[in-house]
Amino acid sequence: MNKEIKTVAVLGASGTIGSLTGGILAQNGVQVYFLSRSREGSQKGLNRAVKQARSEVVARFITCGDYESLFEKACGQADWILECVTEDMAVKKQMYEKVDAVRRPDSIVSSTTSSLPLEELPKGRSESFCANFLSTHFYNPPARMLACELTGQTKTDPAVVNFMHEFLEKKLRRVVIPVKPAAAFAGNRVAFLLFACITELVERFGVEMMDYLIGPYTGRLMAPLATIDLVGLDIHKAIIQNLKNYTQDAMYDKLVVPAYIEKMLAAGRLGNKTRNNGGFYKKLESGQFLYYDSASGDYIQGYGPHIQFVERARNLIHLGRYNEAFQEILNAAGTEAEIVREILATYIAYSYMLIGEVTDEKYGIEGIDRVMAAGFHWACPSLLVNMLGGNERAAELIQSAGLAVPRALRTDTTWKKYYFNAGKYFIAG
């Protein structure tokens, strides 16, 4: 088995995740080939890697080229071939066929996909390809989001998974989360179910109100609909669809793409990548934001929601009194407070429910905790249990939301630890 990674070939290096992950490799002294359909595309990726590192020096570790001129040399030399091409089974399989023809038998091949079935991807490839094939799912931007979900498929040599775990952790400073090869792995499985719930509530409460209610004060860097704008509504829909196709659990019915999102997609309102068309938000030249109105399909002015319990909770967070802020949320009356509690309950319940399905049982809640913190900068599920006052209070909250209380939550003691620097997940806005 390959024991050292000195050279890596990044396929799809013109894209964000390919170039930035390749940049992290270069920052750590690894020689990296940036490959894409054109040399110019790869060069754009290199520029992105330089900007990420804030140093021209990393460019010395990167060689740019296209699939025609450099593929054979790069994939033939590489100790690790990191595939970051478009999320399309046919495209990836075609790429693997070409890789298999030129790679060394001991080189590692990984995909950044978390959505396509991992068993299917290497089918038809050589025995050594399959034994060395796994998924390394990086989060974006990798300079700030350190999570990397790692899993093999049936034919992957466990020694390869172990080797990559150590390399990712020690050399690339990733927070490695061993996951099971279930669709969307752990992080996206949890987060996108939450996003689906929130997009459905937009029809009742509106974009501005939903991002106000489930805003950063509830334990996230960015409000959820703003996050979907960042990800792209097309990607959001694809992930939800993928989860619908390949998962089946007690929360399955919550995996919805409301009709208004289909209309947004048809109108090219994909979020930040279609800035002029907008997404949930539309930024005017003046810097002012308008909000998508799901009923009319137009953009409307904000009205600045002001709800007492939210303001009180935010003020307590401003003062570093995090547990007290969550008591405000727990004890507040009114529909809006019920909505916040329902979302928190869904997040906690779903995370605990997935222990054993997306991560190994032996990790308890900590596997999912780590990916939500290091992949999304969300307060992790067990931290929220702590904030709410313990697993019994969390169980009550979940029951009040009409959800089943996962067995793992009832017996969990993770939440009892002291969460150092946990305040960074709660933003007073």
Added chain:
Amino acid sequence: MAPDVYILGGFQTDFARNWAREKKHISAMIREVYEGSIAVTKIEPKDIRAAFVGNFAAELYCMQAHLGAFFVELDPVFKGLPTCRYEAACASGGVAALSAMAHIQAGVYDVIAVIGVEQMKTVDAVRGGDFLGIAAWYERECAGVEFPFPKLFGRLGDEYDRRFGVKAEHLARIAEINYSNARRNPNAQTRDWYMSFDHACGAGQYNPAIVGRIKATDCSQITDGAAIVYLASEKFAAEYARRCGISLDKLPRILGWGHTTAPVEFAAKIQDSQSDPYVLPWTRKAITDAMKRAGLDSCWQLSAIETHDCFTTSEYMAIDHFGLTEPGKSWQAIEQGVIEIGGKLPINPSGGLIGCGHPIGATGVRQLLDAYKQLTGTAGDYQVAGAKCVATLNIGGSATTNVVFIAGI
């Protein structure tokens, strides 16, 4: 002989955080660092007899003064507690700790919480740079100067260059070592930043010259952060050790200290030192005073140093002023690997102000906390093996206030 003063541990916030972006009040930082310290040290709040807070300029950065009083907000048990805020520019944390030590030695209090805190990311770099100017003689040295402190510490490099010669690559190596050490420190501001010797040597868009010989990589960071340590009398420390199931001699003590103040203006300091072998004799005196009080004959009796590398030039100065080399030959210790973790006398295993970060008023306390961690074997990946004696140097202004502690077990 003065009674022993023990260090019972403490806590620091994650220096990578931006508390303005988190929309937090500075009291939130005090609260978090305090709550973290209670979780770590298991000190009973009721046992704390006073709280001293080191802070440089919260009036400017946060429109908030009187930070000592905010300790009382942390727990109802603190109502009525004596508190005070201490200010000596970048040595604010150091003088707060000195005062706490003196109060304990005088038998006034048994246990004092010493906090250092600064929130700096509330303003842009130019405005923040102007605020820092008040740590020098503002009217004479800083008014109208965009980045006064890089200029002042650039002049320190110039003086070394004039007397002995200084090579840019030695300063670059200091930066590289501090960033490299910071990668081992989970609370360091730059732990995930890219750095290499070539980057530190280079100049350009991503490593611009700030002023003179000082480039971006030669500078410490603009940092939000707080640190806390508990200082205690022998009587309380013995009881605490018994409660924790450890022997008293495993708890670090302050073995020696030094405290000097030089003329405020940098030019006056340099003028005074023309006939002295050391470029900053008052800094040297604080070090030698501390060594003498600790009963040390030589710097080689130290296991590690946490020094005030506000710029690479100030660490360059600390190397010869601590006695690792003859005056002007700091480059030898750099070239020989003496100051690296694993070297003969590691400097800034934490990453120092360049790597770990420099929340002005917190730095002196953070250094003392790191000394405690080294001495108790709890520094994790940046542990110096077998550390028995650690020195800290915390300076305010252009090496105007100098505070040195030597702690040991």
